[in-house]
Structure formats: structure tokens, C-alpha cells
Amino acid sequence: MCQDPTRRALILTALATGACIASSRSSLAEEDLPGSSERPQKADVLVFAEGDRAGEVIKPQDLQAGGPPVRAWPKDPKTSVVRKGSRLNEVLVVKLDPAELDEETRSRAAGGVVAYSAICVHTGCPITAWVKAAGGDKDVFKCVCHNSEYDPRRSAEVIFGPAPRRLPALPLAPDDGPLTVAATFVGKVGAQQAR
């Protein structure tokens, strides 16, 4: 458990070490929603994380070809729980030209729609920018904390900056309907502490 504590366990740990019991109660209650902190599961749908349509299920036709990406949460269709109990569950979804995707990326895409963890694997910042790559002419994901850039056409490979590895991909089912998760994250989300 020490190797991979859940956020819930960490909060409990903070409580046990004597920290600020009162102020943590409300967040604890929110996270008690079953599954809200669990990583995205197969058959989850993706919903808008922000904006006028926050909470609505995302369909491929909702997305603008070529980006920018939208931020999304996974949602358990059986319980209707949106898995926003952990920021590590936030996902970037972007619609690209399928012809631009490499084979590995295409295998995880719904048409040209690809999904990745929204959390930079360098020091855990949210990835917020969609800008021209430092060394190219295509738009890519950029973490503005420390300038890491990831190419969503090539499995979010690192193309600039200090990030040590690719963003975890979230495979999508190759269907036309609502965006649906086909498998759990490929790789560990978030920054990894050196051992």
C-alpha cells in the first residue's frame, strides 16, 4: 500500500498524523461516493469536466477536429458516479486526423479521437496548453509549469522538456457513440517519486 496509496488513504494518513481533522471532513464525504476516486474503468463514458456542458457525455461529433482538447472526467454508467474524486482521473480528449496517428495510437482511438491523462508525469501539474511544438508546426499538449510537450499523435511521446516518459493513454472503444473507455490507463498516472 505504501507503494501506491490511494488519495483516500493519504487523507486518512494526514488525519492520523494529527493534521486538520475538521477541514478535511467535507472532502472525505465527497470522496466516499463509491468509485469516485478509482481510476477510469472499462465501459466508463467520458463527460465534459468544465464549461456550459460540464457533466454531459461527450460524443465524437462534439469535438472540433484538430483540437483544442477538452478536459473530461470518466463516469461509471451503472452508478452515474463521475470519477472526479481524484485529480489524477482527469483526461484530455482531442480529435485528430486519423491519418496522422501512428499505429499504436490509432489502436487506442475512437476514429481520430484520442484520450490521455491530463496530469504531467514530470511534477504532476495539469496540462493546460495546446500550442505549436517547440520544434515543429503541429499543435501539441504542453505543460506550462516546466514546458514539457507531448505529441498526442504518437502515444503522447515527450518531444520537449523534462518529462521522463509518455503520458498514460486511455484507450477508447472504436465505436461511433458516446466516448467509452476500452481499458484502464496505459502506464501510471501522475509524477513518480524517485525511490
Next chain:
Amino acid sequence: MALKQWLLSVLLASTCLVPIAAAGPIENYSPVTAERLKNPEPGNWMHYRRTYDGQGYSPLDQINTSNVKSLVPVWTFSTGVVEGHEAPPIINNGVMFVATPEGQVIALNAKTGDEYWRYKRRLPEDLFQLHPTNRGVGLWEDKLYLATTDDHVVALDAKTGKVVWDTKVQDYKKGQYLTLMPLVVDGKVIVGGSGGELGVRGYVVAYDANTGKELWRTFTIPGTGETGNDTWKGDDWKTGGGSAWMTGNYDPDTKTIYWGTGNAAPWPGDTHPGDNLYTSSVLALDPDSGKMKTYFQYHQNDSWDWDEVDAPMLVDLQRDGRTIKSLIHPGRNAIFWVLERKPDSIKYVAGWPFVHTDVWKGIEPESGKPIVDPAHKPIIGKRVEFCPSLWGGKDWPSAAYSQKTGLVYIPANENFCGGFTGEKVPLVAGQLWLGTKPEDIGLTPRPGATHFGELQAWDPATGKKAWSHNFPKSQLFGSVTATAGDLIFVGGTNDRMFRAFHAKTGELLWEQKTNSGIVGMPIAYEVDGTQYIAVQSGWGVDAQRIQDALVGKVPGLENNVPQGGVVWVFAVKK
């Protein structure tokens, strides 16, 4: 909370927060007392800048201008982590404590480099670190104190590295974090919060060194009804910034802490109209109560992200025919400040730009308020350019004062300008809140620039520059240390060099290429009659950001500065 959950938590706490390795406890550890902190032995480095006055000056002179050419590495130690290694190795009678990014402390034999113990904090996996660094551990009696990026202060047993107490300061999920070395004064552990880019209200807080109990907390922005609150409009003060993320200095004679404060938030000035007390200021605090005695604000209505958190040096200065109890601060706002500290006030004495700036038209002679040129003050809805850049004439890396030469040595950056387009952005707890798009922030070399980094030596008595050393292809982003051997040590450049300069002439006397770039603070210490120089090499954070921003803009710029921390220790070859 259910009993089962409670037991689980205790189990986690006890298994995750222990030292990783235990090569052996430290024997014969020298307890740190108030007297030793007030008058540290010449061979030790127990404060951030060695002494409470913040001068960054070592009285050791065994290594000097005549033998520094024979300086060689005697041992190194790999920290095992990447990102910015900014801390001075802390020395107490032959023991070295090294703090690194990721909340790690390594205790080493300062003579041999052998490890005693290592503590590594288990950081929350959902933590995001805008500034993944740490600037050192404070000492008191047989304990040491670490401030963490998940916003805790942790007391460790200095002999074993075991946790003695662990106090949560605020909530990391709301963008609050700590990177500084705690200041220890008479049994109080004093820290200030980071988060000026995340909509916080800054504060300085003191804990009981033995128990971790909070003793006082002073907000850097006055609340409703408090003096200075009227320098804000509406509720702007609640999220107005004024972070306090660097260690303060201390005057034991008057029992006054001098603590620097950060930028107003968000960045564009018209999003928080008013003077915005006490952002971009130095505060004079009573260490017993936290009560503010007085203050000086370096500039009003900050609009440039110009934190003035690096605390001013306390120097007895001979100027204008008298001795001035001065505060000396080369500001991020490009102004070299000479102030006079009095019991109930801080008076402006002199100020002048030490790098090119187009923001200030002058300084009001009585109040010391700089006069702004509105054409270079960022606002909402318009792209505004300004010099120097948002990293300023000198960012957090410390300047030094030599008691031998009477000069101030500044790790300055010249010929950088910046700009951004201000926009109204709603605050979301725990997310960046700059008042501009982060990708819109510019760093631009001035046309015709011949260099960027500039190690400067200034005479604070006359305002004259004694010498400077220019770096044509690099910024200078590392703290400076002076020694009685008339040497100035500094890293800070993208060529991975660690250098020694002649304090009187600026002549480059020695250099050593290291594993990475150096953003850390050099120190001098002595064990068993031998003087050593130590520094951490480990590039990252803002030195890296500047580097990234310069790619493609400066022909021939070194673009490969590898990361990964190593402690380097040097001595004169016998």
C-alpha cells in the same frame, strides 16, 4: 472515522514516513543553541546564509586567491533525484545535512562523504509541484526542520533522521506549499508560504521547535479592519498573493526578523488596484509574537510578478559620513536598495537600477517609492512589454556581502525583457492563476545584447560598480557566496561550471565543470583544520524555464543542461 480506517492510517503513517537508509546514527552530535546560532563558529554553516544577517560571507581564508587554482574535488555524492537543487549544504561540526527536491534530507560525514542516514518524504501522488525544490534545513538543539512541498513542516532527529513531529501548515490541494529553509530563532521554527501563482494570501508562521505547535501566524496582507487593508479594493486582499517563500534574516540586537514578500496576484496591476500592502515588501516582525513592527514596500501595485522575497542583508554601512544600520537588497524590480533599519521604521537611503529597466522613471527621494512608466505596466486586454523580464534583475538567488572588501556581489541578469497580455481569469482553487495565459509569457533578449548573466560587484556606500563579469551565452541563476579568502563562488550558468572570482578585481581564478547546472548556494566550512567549499549541482525550476524560453532566440545557446543532483566538495590539493 471507523476504527479500521484509523488503524489503517496509523499503519500508513508509520510505514511511509521513516528514513530510507540507516547507515548509522550520528555520534557526538553538537546540539544547536541560541548562542551558537547567534555567533556561529567560523567553520560552520548553520543558517541559510551562514549568519542571521544574511550576508553569505564566510570568515574562512585557508582557501584564498593565492591557492584557489589548486582546488580539487575531494568527494561527491549523488542525491538520486532531478530538478532544482537550491539548498546550501548545512554544516554543524563535521556533519552535513543536504536537502533536495522531493522532500529528501541526507546526513553525511562532511569530511568523508559517508552517509549517516537519509530521510525521504512520501509525497502525495496527486500533488503538483510548480517549484519542485527545497532550500535547506534549519537546526535547533538535536533536531532539524524541513519545509515540504505538500505544505508540512517536519522535525527530524538530527542523529537518526527519524520524524519527531510533523505539522500540516495549510492545504496543498489549494495551491499552498513550502520550499524555503526554516528560520530558527530562540526555539521557534519560522516559515513562510509559497503559492503566489495560485491565489493565496501570504503568511509567516512560527512553530514551537520541540512540539510543532503553532505559536503565531502573521498574514502578509492585512485583513478587514487592519492597517493597510484599505490599500486593496473589495475582496482582492483575500487572494492577493504576498507569498513569503524565502528565509528571513534576523537582528538579535533589536529582536527583529526581516522577511521579504512576494508579488501581488494575479499579475496585471489593474486586477487588484491600490498599493497592495504588504506585497513586494520587507516586513519587520517580532519573533515572539509575529507582530509587525514596520515595513518597507519596494514597489506598489506589483504587476510584473516581481517577488521581493529574498530578505535584505543586514550590514553596518559607512555612508555619508556615518554608520548606517542598513538593509541592502538588490531587487527583482531591478533597483539596488539601501535602506536604514530603525526600531519603528525602515527609511529609504538610496536606490539605483543595477540592470537596464524601462519600468521606472525614478524614485521619490523622501518616500523611496519608485515612479512607474505606465507604458510598461501590464494591464488587462493589452500586450505590455517590460524590462527586466518577470524573473527580474535578480530573482531569489542570493547576493553576498564581503566584510573584507565592503562590496555586494549580485547574480544579476541583464538584457532580458518580458511581456504578457493581461486577462481576467476566474480563480479555481489549486490551479494556476496568473492573469494571463501561461503560454503567452515572453522572454526576449534586448536587441544588440552582448551578454545576459552578469556577476556584479557594487560598493553600497557610493553606488558605484566595482567590477562585473559577463556571460555572453547564459543567464546567471545561482546564489553567490563570499569568503575572507577574497573569493566569490558562484555557479548559475548553463555550461555547468562552478567558478571562483577574485573579490577585489573580478578576475576569474578557477572553474570546474560539474554534472549539471548549479542553482544551489555554495558554502565554505572547516573540519579538522581543513577548509572545504561545497555546492549542490542540479539544474531545474526557473533556471530551466529561462533556458527553455531562450531556445531559438540566442544563437549558440547551450541547450543541453542535464538534470540530476550531486553534492560536490572541494579542497586545496595538498
